[in-house]
Amino acid sequence: MTKWDIVKETIFEDLRTDSARELQLRTLLLGTVFLALISAILTAMNIAKGWWLMTASTGLLVAGFLVAALCAKRKKALASSVITAVMVAVTFSFYALSGQNEGFACLWILLVPVIGPSLLGIRVAFFLSTYFQLFLIALFCTPLNQMVVDHYTATFIARFPVLYFAAFGGMGVLAVQKQYYLNKTVDQAYHDGLTKLYNRIYYTQALEKHAEDDFSLAVFDLNRLKYVNDTFGHLAGDEVICAAADLLSETFGSDSVVARIGGDEFAVISPADSEQMNELLAHIAQEALSWKGSFPGCECPLALSVGCVARGEFPDYSLEEVLKEADRRMYQDKSAWYQGSGFDRRR
Known part of the structure; x- marks a missing residue:
């Protein structure tokens, strides 16, 4: 520039x-x-x-x-x-x-x-x-x-x-x-320095701002990132993180807040309803299957576990309780992915 x-x-x-x-x-x-x-x-x-x-x-x-x-x-x-x-x-x-x-x-x-x-x-x-x-x-x-x-x-x-x-x-x-x-x-x-997504500070402020609104919250976690880092190096791990960030950003667009809130954790605050969110999550799962890294021998798929909650599902919940429910669903999805794939969760 x-x-x-x-x-x-x-x-x-x-x-x-x-x-x-x-x-x-x-x-x-x-x-x-x-x-x-x-x-x-x-x-x-x-x-x-x-x-x-x-x-x-x-x-x-x-x-x-x-x-x-x-x-x-x-x-x-x-x-x-x-x-x-x-x-x-x-x-x-x-x-x-x-x-x-x-x-x-x-x-x-x-x-x-x-x-x-x-x-x-x-x-x-x-x-x-x-x-x-x-x-x-x-x-x-x-x-x-x-x-x-x-x-x-x-x-x-x-x-x-x-x-x-x-x-x-x-x-x-x-x-x-x-x-x-x-x-x-x-x-x-x-903003996050690696992915250019919003960071946890902005995400927290956005959540507080939308606390009383009708929104959907999706929490994502990368699977097998430790395996990629240990086997192919941290540059490969960074590539996986950036690929996940790009996929989420392109899928949800500018109407949503897409943030990297941890090392391999992402969160999305979206105005989409439950039906629309299901379609978007299905698109993410399909696109992730076709992703290939640039590192030789790196055949690890881009796998994201997700927990999604619509604010309207729990109108009486506090914001903290909504976050806990999204986390619970994400870890439930992560366990199911590891059980179905046969990979060691510790790697």
Whole structure:
């Protein structure tokens, strides 16, 4: 992956975890309420001084920021970010064009690349700052600059674009770096290093989140992994683990939480009902039979024991009791597999 690919992935990808989304929602809610309060104070000051055009613009900001805060309260992060960005773009473009307040235009447009990534999220802030770059190029570096010559001082016209581009460039690089390392930290915190599936931490959080929902839980355990490790080496064992992870991930898809919760243990939290789960488990069993490892002489099949429980089967059970039932069924299936195959369970 090239550096540009990493930058594009960092800017355009969605937030990966519920905790990251919750953090952005809280930031948006507090930020938009704070901006609405500041705009309300400015509106009161403009009314006192009789600046009616300024009053209308800051009043519009108050309304926009309150709507954005309401969206954040209702957990609509993208809508809140976009509304805030549009309000900022329209109002501050007006100030820059009209020359109503040279200091105000300079201050707020310079603040956009600074506060944007932390408040709006890097994706919306990126587009907002890009808009202002194009806007200022048109305003100061084309014949359109005649529109503002009479409103601004020569010093402001000469230096302000340089200040903005420097601020955007510096803060843009820092924001992308911050988001990139935040994404890597989240990946390491919630994903298994070998299989790239979710890890036990994420699985536990997902279970708690879905505790009251109607879901199916499947617990898987690899058979004969010790035999593969002892006979063919741990690289062969890793290949078996990764093959099982790929099979589970492909079968259950993105609607389910597929996690590696131990050395040879996997778990799936799925919205599928009992009938659908039976079909999926039958598919896994069929695909596992046809798997062949790449290590010479390794004829050990990809065998997975499974215990599956639908939450609706035991509505009165606690989450811990549901987990115990899934484990019990998995070990029951494992015993049956070893008895039927004739292999030594200790190997």
